[in-house]
Amino acid sequence: MSSLPRIAVIGGGASAVCLLDALVQERDLRPGVITVFEPSRHLWRGRPYQPDLEVVRVNATPDDMSVRAGDNQHLAEWLTTRQLFVGGAAAYTDPLSGSHFVPRAVYGDYLEQSARAALMTLLQRDWRVELVRQRAEYATPAANGGLKLHTARGDVHEVDYAVLSVGAGRPADHYSLAGQEGYLMEPYPVGRTLSAVDPEADVAVIGSGLTAVDVVLALNATGHQGKIRLFSRRGVLPGVRQKQIHHRLRYFTPAHFRGVAARGETRTLQDLVTLMSAELAAAGESIEAVRAEIDSLRTEDPIVRLRRQLGEVDSPSIGLRILQQAVPDAGPDVWPLLTEQDKNALLQRYDRALMSLCCPMPPGNAAVLLSLVESGQVELVNGLEGVESVPGGGFHIGTARGDHRSAVVINATNARMRKVNELAAPLVNSLVAAGLAEPHPRGGVHVERATSRLTVGSTPNPRLYALGDPAAGSLFFTFGVQSLVDRAVDIVRAIREDSAVLTTGHDVLQSA
Known part of the structure; x- marks a missing residue:
């Protein structure tokens, strides 16, 4: 490893922005080189947040869309500043709930400006920043344990750490209609x-x-x-998002499940139901009401359900809101504790329902x-x-x-629904061929929950990480912004710890 950490971020969308901001917040990582590979002309915006019609909105409120860990007001404050110059915030207010849902294009502006601010801060701290407007086509191992990233033009970038943060890409052409007029x-x-x-x-x-x-x-x-x-x-x-409330989870929390993992314990689906029941009961709610809402996807006409849920936007019951908070927050920590049988059962029985309810419009x-x-x-x-x-x-x-x-x-x-972004597939395949990655049968690659390190045969590689969609098979609910933020913090912390060990060894060798 070089004396300064060389970090590659492969993909320049929302997940990369979360990672850059996490790097800024980590003051104990020695300055190094950060290289971002992204060929798209919509740098930092990814697929969903390109300039577009104002009617197309994000489906979450600003406090759930902040890219800054520990600061859920980061986007709200950015919007307030933006309003001073261009106005428009009042137009983002939902007429039924009173909550703000910003246009996707405006959120893309926020991502762009957050990325630029992060990069400027890193430059001021003596980091070297490189933007490679090419795709990392394939990778080969480097002699020092790092990676050589090869672009389509034949350029080679040697790095110490690499983070796969490519998005889902285009939807798959399930019916082979590409090229047909209309x-x-x-x-x-x-x-x-x-x-x-x-x-x-x-x-x-x-x-x-x-x-x-x-x-x-x-x-x-x-x-x-x-x-x-x-x-x-x-x-x-x-589903239809209800009026926002603020609830502090007591039992079904990431901290609880991380403690379970630290003790080497596992959990069953029934254990999760029991814990969720306790969470709901503490708020005066019943698990039966939530179960009925989940079952309604199979038993209720979808338009009847749509009409009913619209009538419940102001409902005093907060059971559904608790579920919508708990699943995205704790999902990545819950998932590794389940057996493969339970994971498959959950996906088969409840995946559609949970995605509908926990990603509401x-x-x-x-x-x-x-x-x-x-x-x-x-x-x-x-x-x-x-x-x-x-x-x-x-x-x-x-x-x-x-x-x-x-x-x-x-x-x-x-x-x-696509297993791997088609444009990133050659890179992922090259990592697999080199024995540096292991494809997951549910998509993406195998990763370690605590660090998001790529694993092969359950052995984590401290030099390679996956953020967002590439980790979708190993983790649950990887795509929400708050999940991206949490995983970005994990990755930066893991790189800091590994870099400190390697740098100490390098300094010892240099002084010998």
């Missing part, structure tokens, strides 16, 4: 991609999650008059969606079986309830 495989940014859609055309949207809702809202905002159908296998819509968005359904312009169709192009133009969509025709198909499936 097929939009990537909906973002919707302001650009949807501008080519005939306002009178019948539109088929593949998916019914948050991206599909963004597509509907964008079409509506641009005056689309044609029919819009959301096709999916199960017809599960995102703003009430204002839900109200617009419901109004379009009630007007007859938007329809939700479940039982999707297949989509194929039709000779002469258009598409045939087959469902368990009948067939449909559409002139336009928009792919709004979850990009995280």
Whole structure:
């Protein structure tokens, strides 16, 4: 290892911004070299936060979207400062809940400025900063235990530590429609991609999650008059976020589960239910009400459920809010404590429900969606079986309830359904081939929970880390901003500790 730590950040989206800010907050790490690899023209914004229509919003309030660990007001204060110059904050207020949900593009501005501020601070502390506007195509081991990163142009960057922070990438083309006229495989940014859609055309949207809702809202905002159908296998819509409350978790906490891990203990699904019951009971709530809400995805018509949840935005019951706080906060710490059998059972039975409830849409968005359904312009169709192009133009969509025709198909499936970002696959494959990474059957690579280090045969590598989507198979709920922030802090701490050991050894050798 060189006398100064050389850290590579592979990917320049939201997770990279969280990592840079965590580096700034770590004052005990000796200044070194930070190299960010990102070929996209939308540096720091990633796929979801490009310049776009204002109607497309993030689905969480500012205190859950801060990139600064321990400071949930960081984004709110940035918005206040921004309002002094450009105004607009009042327009972000949800009409039903009173909470703020900023446009995705504005959040992208925040990410950009946070990254620049972090890099400027690092420069002032004698770090060397390099932005490589190329993709790290493949990696080979370096003699000192680090890594050589090779770009498409043939450049080689030798580093001591590397953090895989690539995003999910584009949604997969499940029905092999790429290149067909009228097929939009990537909906973002919707302001650009949807501008080519005939306002009178019948539109088929593949998916019914948050991206599909963004597509509907964008079409509506641009005056689309044609029919819009959301096709999916199960017809599960995102839940509706209730009015914000502040609750302090007492039992179902990351600290509790980290203590369990430190003692070498495990937990079962029933243990989690028991602990959640205690958490709810302490707040005067019942586990039965939460269980009924989870079961409603299988038993209740999705539009009836949408209408009911809209009517419960101001509900005095906080059981669902506790679940929505506990799962993202503690999910990454809970997951490694379960057996593979329990993990598979949880994913099979509850993954859709938990994602719907714990990644809910703003009430204002839900109200617009419901109004379009009630007007007859938007329809939700479940039982999707297949989509194929039709000779002469258009598409045939087959469902368990009948067939449909559409002139336009928009792919709004979850990009995280793809095992590995297709653009990052060569790099990941090279790490696997070199024995530096082990692919996880649920996606991404195996990582150690406490440090996010890549593992091979359960042995962690102190030089390689995964943040966000590359760790999705090993951890649960890796994509929320607060999860990214927490994992970024873990990674920086682990690099600091390893660097201190290696630097001490280097200094001893130099003085010998």
